[in-house]
Amino acid sequence: MTNSYITTTIPYVNARPHLGFALELVQADVLARYRRSRGEQVRLQAGTDDNSLKNVLAAQAAGIGVQEFVDASATAFTGLAGPLNLVVDDVIRTSSDPRHRAGVERLWRACAASGDLYRRHYEGLYCVGCEQFYPAAELADGRCPDHGTVPDLVAEENWFFRLSRYAAPLRRLIADGTIRVEPAERRNEVLALIDGGLADFSVSRSTERARGWGIPVPGDPGQVIYVWWDALGNYLTALDYAGDGENLARWWTGASRRVHLLGKGVLRFHAVYWPAILLSAGEAVPTDIVVHGYLTENGRKISKSAGATVDPYELVGAYGTDAVRWWLLREVPRGADADFTVGRLAGRANDELANGLGNLVNRVIALIHRYHGGHGPAATASAPDAAALDGAVENAHVLIAGALDDYDFRRATEAVWRIAVEANRYVNRARPWELATAGRHAELAGVLSALLRACQAAGTHLAPFLPDAAARITRQCSPDGAGLLPSPAPLLPRIAARS
Ligand SMILES: [Zn+2]
Numbered sequence: 005m006t007n008s009y010i011t012t013t014i015p016y017v018n019a020r021p022h023l024g025f026a027l028e029l030v031q032a033d034v035l036a037r038y039r040r041s042r043g044e045q046v047r048l049q050a051g052t053d054d055n056s057l058k059n060v061l062a063a064q065a066a067g068i069g070v071q072e073f074v075d076a077s078a079t080a081f082t083g084l085a086g087p088l089n090l091v092v093d094d095v096i097r098t099s100s101d102p103r104h105r106a107g108v109e110r111l112w113r114a115c116a117a118s119g120d121l122y123r124r125h126y127e128g129l130y131c132v133g134c135e136q137f138y139p140a141a142e143l144a145d146g147r148c149p150d151h152g153t154v155p156d157l158v159a160e161e162n163w164f165f166r167l168s169r170y171a172a173p174l175r176r177l178i179a180d181g182t183i184r185v186e187p188a189e190r191r192n193e194v195l196a197l198i199d200g201g202l203a204d205f206s207v208s209r210s211t212e213r214a215r216g217w218g219i220p221v222p223g224d225p226g227q228v229i230y231v232w233w234d235a236l237g238n239y240l241t242a243l244d245y246a247g248d249g250e251n252l253a254r255w256w257t258g259a260s261r262r263v264h265l266l267g268k269g270v271l272r273f274h275a276v277y278w279p280a281i282l283l284s285a286g287e288a289v290p291t292d293i294v295v296h297g298y299l300t301e302n303g304r305k306i307s308k309s310a311g312a313t314v315d316p317y318e319l320v321g322a323y324g325t326d327a328v329r330w331w332l333l334r335e336v337p338r339g340a341d342a343d344f345t346v347g348r349l350a351g352r353a354n355d356e357l358a359n360g361l362g363n364l365v366n367r368v369i370a371l372i373h374r375y376h377g378g379h380g381p382a383a384t385a386s387a388p389d390a391a392a393l394d395g396a397v398e399n400a401h402v403l404i405a406g407a408l409d410d411y412d413f414r415r416a417t418e419a420v421w422r423i424a425v426e427a428n429r430y431v432n433r434a435r436p437w438e439l440a441t442a443g444r445h446a447e448l449a450g451v452l453s454a455l456l457r458a459c460q461a462a463g464t465h466l467a468p469f470l471p472d473a474a475a476r477i478t479r480q481c482s483p484d485g486a487g488l489l490p491s492p493a494p495l496l497p498r499i500a501a502r503s
Pocket of ligand 1: 150
């Protein structure tokens with residue numbers, strides 16, 4: 005039995021979620037739904053990173069306690085499951101979930117037992133926005149390349165992780181595909197990082213600098229564990245790593261695939277730091293590291309730190325779950341950046357969902373009611389000239405499987421869209437109304453049968469991508485006990501783009 009553990013990153017909760025995070029959630033949900041539909045066992049894991057210093061600073065700015073702040077803010081992230089229609093199996097919150105702290109401590113002790121943790125004095129330039137130290141060479145005019153802020157000079161005694169020790173094994177695992185990093189540009193980026201030399205990195209900070217927030221270093225209460233160590237650990241701690249129980253054996257050690265989805269900005273943490281920590285701790289490494297790009301809005305970067313401009317809640321409220329999911333899946337190229345505008349979202353939804361797919365199903369069901377008494381014609385009737393349509397229907401299965409194996413959501417949805425394109429063409433070519441006028445009943449039944457099969461296939465194949473729309477299409481195309489199809493009703497409304 006194939007089983008997959010699929011994770012999203014756990015976001016800092018210092019601001020409202022933006023559309024870029026919705027992209028990652030929807031991609032993860034599609035993979036999970038698709039694999040479940042093929043009978044695989046899947047666990048989709050999400051969570052929130054509560055222990056960041058950024059959260060502490062945001063709470064102070066808001067004038068409330070840190071726990072109170074993260075509790076309230078986390079809801080905005082976990083609450084996206086409703087409007088985006090996600091099936092998430094488990095959510096872990098790093099500040100309050102009892103599984104987490106105990107698991108992070110175990111991970112620390114495991115690396116310490118391997119001799120990979122040591123104390124030394126350290127001075128460096130730290131960006132709180134990124135929660136990382138920057139070598140001077142990576143700064144732009146002395147400022148964080150991501151935030152444009154001047155990093156803090158930090159000088160203190162820290163714990164370090166012996167990353168340098170894992171450069172060679174890590175390189176081998178990535179080069180031979182044991183750890184598959186997608187797309188290939190990102191894999192090459194990681195290999196170049198490793199080839200540039202991996203320095204040991206700081207994995208703790210003084211409790212004072214952490215404002216007393218976070219998980220203390222086991223046996224060294226003056227230090228708090230680096231928030232990235234803590235956050236990456238969630239992928240294990242959510243499986244009861246501390247208790248070494250059944251979930252860990254089933255979903256990590258024994259899983260066929262351990263898949264992390266993430267944005268390109270946190271590649272180094274997931275493809276270098278995290279597998280090295282796992283090697284040190286004697287645990288299995290991820291099998292798939294799947295990297296998506298960033299979204300811009302009208303050409304501007306959207307991120308929490310830049311101020312959220314596209315609120316996924318508002319977007320779903322205005323245009324509906326189907327339209328938002330469809331844009332994210334249909335328009336964002338594999339692993340690359342994409343620019344969001346409401347006009348593009350509305351264009352996709354109207355051209356492909358309302359006019360393309362919705363109109364097709366409506367038309368086919370109406371034709372069956374007009375010319376065949378509302379009964380689905382027997383599938384044995386021959387459909388003249390239906391090779392292109394039948395091809396689109398029959399190939400969809402293989403095309404979607406191949407595309408999702410490549411984590412290419414645009415190519416996968418293209419296969420569903422092809423069915424609608426070919427079916428609409430077929431209606432216009434076969435002209436069932438003329439067959440009816442001419443009394444060519446056998447051919448008419450064949451045409452309607454081929455079209456109904458195509459609509460049913462579109463509903464089935466659409467399910468992992470747009471579960472709501474797919475369910476409506478499937479209902480519309482399912483005969484009742486007497487073999488009668490429901491009367492045609494609008495399935496996918498046109499939307500008006502407001503700016
Ligand atoms: Zn930064």
